[in-house]
Amino acid sequence: MFGFFRLILILLVVLTVAYGTVSLYSREMRRAKLKRRWQEKGLTGDRSAFIQRGLKQYDRSFRRKLILLVYIIPLGALAFLVYVINFM
Template sequence: MALVRLVLVGAIVLTICYFAISAYSRSVRREKLENRWDEEHPDDLDMAARDTYIAQGMDQYENGLRKRLILLVYVIPVIAVGLIIWFTNY
């Protein structure tokens, strides 16, 4: 029963951490894209082109490595807890 509770609470906490890190990473990436557009086009007031540029950059982010690396939020703690339990018992 304690293992089930550990797994359930752990899954909830890791999911909250995953969504928080994912949202933060997306906002940082979007901010960088906005700043890069503003630096490269200081006099351009075409918001449609700016929005398209940012949307394409975010699409690249969604299919990129950084988004997948955030999934390590689930993997690393599970491995760490598994190793701690294994070393403690053997």
């Protein structure tokens, strides 16, 4: 039983690192896309405010919430595997 808890703990640490990495990468890609959009459209005004507004919209977006699948899919697969092995 302790081996299972150790596996879960290590898995959660690895998934947390993966979530942080994917989250930061996705945010930086959104920032780069906003900068490109600013240059392509030739907008005037405060560029940093434009980028901040875009990132606030991104923080509330469905795409941002999809990154939580980094936790859900592996833990769900592990739970399904434990169920199949023990009860079927």
